[in-house]
Amino acid sequence: MNFDQPRREVVATCLQLADKGYLAGTAGNVACRIDTEHFAVTPTATDYYVMRPDDICVLRLDNLVCVAGDRRPSIEHRLHAHLLRARRDCRASIHTHQPIASAYTLLGRALDIQCPAYQLPLGQEAALVSYAPSGTSRLASKLREAIRPEINAYLLCNHGVVCCGPTLSETVARLETLELACAAFFRDAIVGRASLGSDPSLSEVLKQLLNCEDLECVQ
Template identity: 40%
Template structure:
């Protein structure tokens, strides 16, 4: 988790104390990042372990107030083993204008993300934000938060984090493509092949419980 904090900072997916990550340790313990600590210099002794209600059961730090968002996602879908919340610039730019990046124009994006919805605006740290995101927990792997940032989830922390890196790369590529010209769609006759590949990969991400 500390290593992912460094990688996310180096890739500019978070700045300073932005962002928070969590990962299920077992059925009722969740490891998470502490509040107001720069993610680039996190130490293992600063992480905390919480229960499913959000109470700290190990560690001296307090979790981020955005942990409510994570807990809502875990409650919504038992297959989810980790949640990554960041403020990546290109994905956040889409979130600011309230627009999903285009689908059907980049293979990897369609494989990894069935949809990338923009979740209605809610204040950070509230249960309302958690409820707004949890609606999408079973249907996709990432959402954009209006006027805020991005969240991705997966069976484990590496996968959830990789999805955020790929989401940001996708948002950047589509932004650049639109500056060069009009994005071309993937040929419709090739869609079934691609959709089957996506379903196979995403099915392999179900957490082993």
């Protein structure tokens, strides 16, 4: 069986995410359904800028046996397998340490998505997955329990995020939307706190400094 095309797509997606600063060194990982039985996933601890299609692991979705690729699969391959099994409508599952959304996970709560333009790709909330150490079966199990058909973004407490989607490019777009939604939350929180102060003009000044009016939505 030829796995060349999906492997090339995964490498291209990793380069795109690395250029955006979403992968933070060798952190983060990308998975892509190949057919009903197989999925491709990035190898563990590999520099994305030197990674080649042959480095991408191909695993069976049912028992996680590696059928192609000499390297060891990402430590989060179980997490991606749970997502791809539960969400038959999704071809891609991506985990990142993107800066703003990862900072949001320190709050330990789900994010309500109030803006309709963000709800369309993400759903009405980004669900919280409670903390478990990276790469463990416990973390994969906690994600599995949180998976819902209508939610495409998951916040891994004190860690990073996972998004799923029908294609790799749409999933990258969802990660970008999640980053915008979290940025809007923080901007709103800063402005809201300022408005509690004694000088009501301060919040107006902050709004201008933060360009809140330029945002598509401020939550």
